[in-house]
Amino acid sequence: MQMHQTAGNDVLLDVRDLETHFYGEESVTRALGGVSFQVMKGETLGVVGESGCGKSVTALSILRLLPKLTARTVRGEVRFRGRNLLDCPTARCDRSVATRSP
Incomplete structure (x- = not known):
């Protein structure tokens, strides 16, 4: 995916170098490794790929529903x-993001 830099106020969602692991009793599965993309205001992003390629894990990681x-x-x-949604406690962050005007 080709990335482009734009004015910061046009970026709605900016995912950078996202890496997610699943932990078993004796193993670690690296489900995502370095996923990056941007969604600009007014854009729609479609994610396609083979079964098991990380589409759902990417969405669940972004939404903090793992x-x-x-x-x-x-x-x-x-x-x-x-x-950065990954830096704040879930409840406090959810309220402050939801109350901001578009």
């Missing part, structure tokens, strides 16, 4: 309207 006991986003940033 199973807490077995999965973890270990690296990267998910910036929504400039705020």
Whole structure:
């Protein structure tokens, strides 16, 4: 995927170098490794790929809906309207992002 730099206020969602792992009893599965993309205001992003390529894990990682006991986003940033969603507690972050005007 080709990336382009634009004015910061045009970027709605900026995913940078996202890496997610799943932990088993004796193994680690690296489900995502370095996923990056941007969605600009007014754009729609479609994600396509083969079964098992990471589409759902990418979405669940962005939304912070991974199973807490077995999965973890270990690296990267998910910036929504400039705020890194991976850096703030879920409840507090959800309220502040939801109340901001578009």
